[in-house]
Structure formats: structure tokens, C-alpha cells
Amino acid sequence: MTSGARSHLPGAGVLGANAFLDALPHGRLAENVLHFVRVLRVAGLPLGPAKVQDALAAVEAVGIAERSDFREALATVLVSRHEHLPIFEQAFDLYWRNPRLLEKMLAALLPKVRGPGGHSEEELPARLAQAMLPAPVRTRHAEGEETELDATLSFSAREVLQKKDFATMSVEELAEAKALLRRMQLPLPDRPVRRTRASPRGHAIDLRATLRQSVGANASITPLRYRARRRRPPPLVVLCDISGSMDRYARMLLHFLHAITNDRHRVHALTFGTRLTNVTRHLRHRDVDVALARVAGAVDDWSGGTRIGACLEEFNRKWSRRLLGQNAVVLLISDGLDADAGEGLAFEAERLAKSCSRLVWLNPLLRYAGFEARPAGIRAILPHVDDFLPVHNLDSLTSLALALAGDRAAPRASLARAA
């Protein structure tokens, strides 16, 4: 591909600098590296301007004689997360192998690319295609060439899944929610950590502070200074059921997830129905509407079936070791109605309970005192939860806040009764 064809890339103005280009030592190669970094940036890799210089330095150090070295040099500088590696590799293959092939691929991809936006694994080529050629351009070649490439095939296999449309939150609602969430307390007491802070009621003597004080003051008697353990809230992982049976609560739960993700450090949010999706990154957006729109785009299985066992298994395998360090608490929000009729669920629930410090189950279904835990899914999970919050009415944020902050005097008792 000629550099001219790439000049309409988005982000071409990020470095703002043809002057910068001129200053680069390698002419064409430098220019191509620069464009490559832009492509990756648009594809979602967090790459600042300094990375271009780093990449060039790396390429200069390694040389371009060996293709694999060149590739690894760029990867070392430009990739900083394992999950970005596939994007990088595909981009690298597309970009540095055969520029003309790339052009054709993109032309073939374009009609599909305009479809659903999102970040799931299957869509990586789409993201790349968007990054490399975001605006629809007229294909100069006729259909004859299009049939030679089966790039479109990789997308036709994708399930057609329901998307959720979220109404925006009214100003009053937002204000009310904020006020409530400020008062809302999760039933998660702070834990002592190994870090200490100065405290007059501490138990460990703070020698450093004591000595400094003794040197500075004029008294011959030096009072001892003390330190105490710091306390901080434990990391929280929220697993939120968004299947059909939970549909009526979904909107409110997402507001809750957004509020809690932005309110505290160390919160991870995952949604599950028939598949597990980590939505933490999407929820980190300050504006609630933008955040929820992003989640809606990222999650594929709105209001579908529930496969709790399979989703918990996926969590246990793929995420638990990454998210459940440092005494994490898991908040499971689900009605426990499982399409697989509890198949393998007890085992996975037990494993989940064993790998976190506390498993809290928030269930909107168990709201009647005389409710019997008939469904297999509920019976499978119940024995393994530490805290059980039957929520009477989950339709509003108010009631959720009340439920979480409310009287939890006898969770074990209600649990025993329900089981």
C-alpha cells in the first residue's frame, strides 16, 4: 500500500507532524512504523506518541534483516497486555506482508464491518479493519475479485445475538441514584492489610517517627510514637446474571454496577447469561449513559438463556486466579434459574466459594418467607454461599441500596430455612 492510501487514517493528526516524520531517520520504514502504530492505536491498543520513537529505536537496534526479529521487536514495545497480542499479530501479518492483499481484504470486509461494534474475541479482524480503514470507501475493483477472498466467511459464522437498547437516565433519576449510592454500603467490612499508618492507638512502635521527634525536640523524655494496621475494603468481583429471567432488573443492575465500579477501587464486573463477559473496562466510563451503551455493545447474550454452571466454570478457569487475589469478595447476582438444571453447578459453586474469601449471593427470586428452594440451580448454589441476600424488590436502585445496607442479622438462618 502506498503511503498516500493511508493518509486518510484516523489519528493521522495525533502526532500532528509531518515535521516529526521528516525528522525520522529511515524515510519510508519510519513512516510505515508510524502508520502501523496508528493502526494499532485505533484498534484499541493504548499507545502514546512516545511509543513511535520506542518502536523505531527497537527496530533500529534489531534491524530488518530477520522478519521474526522485526516482529518481536515491535511486539515487545507495542504490546503491554497478553490479550492484545492476537490483535498485534493479525495487524502485523496484514500490514507487513502484502499491502495489496490488505487492500483487498479491507474492501471485502467493509460491508460487514459496519455492523455490530464490540470487543469480543471473534471480532478482532473487524476491529482491525475498522482501525485500518474506518470510513467506507468506494471499491475500485469489481465484484470479480471480491469472490476470491473469503474474508467475509469469518463473520457469517457469528451468532446473531440480541442487543439491549438502554434508555438514557433522566436527570432526576441520576441525582436520586447518586444520593442513594453515596449512602449505600456494601456488607463488606474493611479488612486490615499489612500496611501500617501512624496512629496513637496503634500497637507497633514507630521507631522512625520516635527518633526523629527525639532529635528535634528539647525534652529529655521521648514519648513513643505508634503505628497501626491500615484497613481497606477488599477487592470485589460482581458476577451479574443478565439472562431472560433477570431481564426486568437488568437496567437497574447495570446502574448499580456502574456506580460501584466508579465508586471503589478494585472492583471487577462480569456479566453472564449463556457466556461470560468482563465489562469492567466498559463500566469505567464516568458518564453512566456512555458506560451503559458500551456494555450493551460488548455483551452478546442479553435476555437469553442461563447456563450458570458453564459460566461459573469459565470464570473459575479463566478469571479466578487473576481477579480473586488478595482476599476478594464475590457478589453473585442471579435468580439461580439454570437452563442446564444445575448440571455441574454445585461443583463450580463450591470451587468459587473456596477460591474467594466470601461469596455473597443476591437473589431477587427468594423474596417470600415461605419460598422453597425447589429449582436445581438454587439448591446447587445455596450450600456454598457465605451470605445470602433475598431482595424483596429489585426494580429500583432504592430497594437494592436498602437491601445491601439493611439488616443482615441472620443470613445463616434464612439460608438454612431456604435450603
Next chain:
Amino acid sequence: MAPSAQVPASVDQTLALLTGQDYVADRRLATAVFLALKLSRPLFLEGEAGVGKTEIAKVLAAGLQRPLVRLQCYEGLDTAAAVYEWNYPRQMIEIRLAEAAGNIERTELAHDIFTTRFLLRRPLLQALSPEEGGATVLLIDELDRTDEPFEAYLLEVLSDYQVTIPELGTIRSETPPIVVITSNRTREIHDAIKRRCLYHWVDYPDAARELEIVRRKCPNAAESLAREVVAFTQRLRALDLFKSPGIAETLDWAEALVALDRITLDPQTVADTLGALLKYQDDVGAITPDVAARLVREAQAETAKA
């Protein structure tokens, strides 16, 4: 101290350096190491447990003949354990002596007891101010075990190779250390740290490389046994296990089989020694006698073919 060996000038030389220390690296890793040395950037290694991340720092230190300074991270790691600590008992004695001698000039005393004489150097400070000259290899091991405040502290160290001690001022390293950071990814490290580093994901080795590693690290194992062990472990990794065995486990297992005087695999021995490879009861349970027998058969068939 012996003069430091030359820093490799190319990827091939880096590969040779690692191989010379019995570290069988693939070319991608060698490229990452070479760039870290060449561009003086910290090398951030992420990967599953037991794939040889820590070993790289040790091998680099040995190969380049530089002292290795190791900082093992844990939750609550603070500056007193990681950077420096004042030697309080000595300071107190100093104060008492001054008092006994009767020449207490307060400000002077304060100045005296906060000098390097009373400073205990912890790993980070040791790495930044090597006592006999020559840069060190600083290994910050399992960074994911520590908490966010310590990560934030590391930013200053990693970007400017300096630490600030309030009483003494800023201590800056003249020759920056070679920094290797490892993480098992039990949580995500903040992007600010990663941005300052060169990132490399250390993967499980392919069969050929793993065989080479077993040959080098476990020379007592018979060739047939080594091949079968590698073929078996590679198949085990293809299964859907909670924790796949790393290279460290492969080597442990090979050692165990050698200790049992085995020169070939059989299902019973596999069942008896599986604890060296798999560390989760679910995984051990998943390898039933049938599965073990099948894997052994396949491994032996593949070895016979080779």
C-alpha cells in the same frame, strides 16, 4: 570483582549468552532480552507459573557477570523492606553516647545520625547504588503479589532509576541496573508500570525446546525417557486442565522418574508420580487410569516415530 562481560550486540549473541547459561530461549524471548539491554529498559515478563521467568534474571546476572539483586514482592511490601531503613539501634546508641559525652548540639546530632552510616540498604537501593561499581541485575519477582501503592512507588525507580530519601536527598544510579520484572498475572499490573517496560509474554515451550531443556537440566534422564516425558507433558497441556504443568514441573517429574530408576513411562508409574506434574486435586482426578494409559500410549508412539 571481575569486570562485567560485554553486553550482547545482536539477537544472536543474546541467544548464545542465554544458551551458554543452559537457558534454552526461543528467538522471540532473546529479542526481547536484547532490546531490554540495548535500550536500557526494564523487561516485564508475564506468564504462567513455572515457565522460567525468574530464571532469566539469574541467567542474565550469571552470563553478564553482574551481581543479582532480588526483590521478592508480597502484600504490604513497604519502603522499609524494599528500599531502605534507618538503623535505629545504632542511632539510639549514638544519641546516648552523645548525651554521655555531654556535647549535645541538637541540630548537629540530627545531622549526624541521618547519614549513610546509619542507613540499611534494602534491595532497590542496593541495585541503584552498587558498592563496587558496575551495574546490577535487579529482579523484581512476582510484582502481582504486592499492592497498588508499591507499584506507584516503583514508577519513580523505573523511570529515573532514582530513589528519594527525605533525610539524605535523591540517590541516583550512575549506571542503570538491568531490571527484570516478573508477574504471574494474579492481577493486572497498572498500565503506567507496563508503559515504562518492554513486555514479553513467556509461553509454554514447544516440544523441541522442552526436550532440549530436559536434556540440559536433567542429564541423568535416559534419552527415551526424556522424549516420552516431554511428549506426555505436551499432551497434558492440550487437555483442559485448571493448571497446566510448567517447565519446572516437567523437570521435577523427570527427576522423580530418574530417582525411581525408570527409563520408560508406564501407566502405573504415571499414576504414582502425577503429583509432581499436577498440583490440583481436580486435575489429578481428571487423569484417570484410562486417560493416563492413552496418553502414555500416544507419547510412546510419537517417540517411536521420531
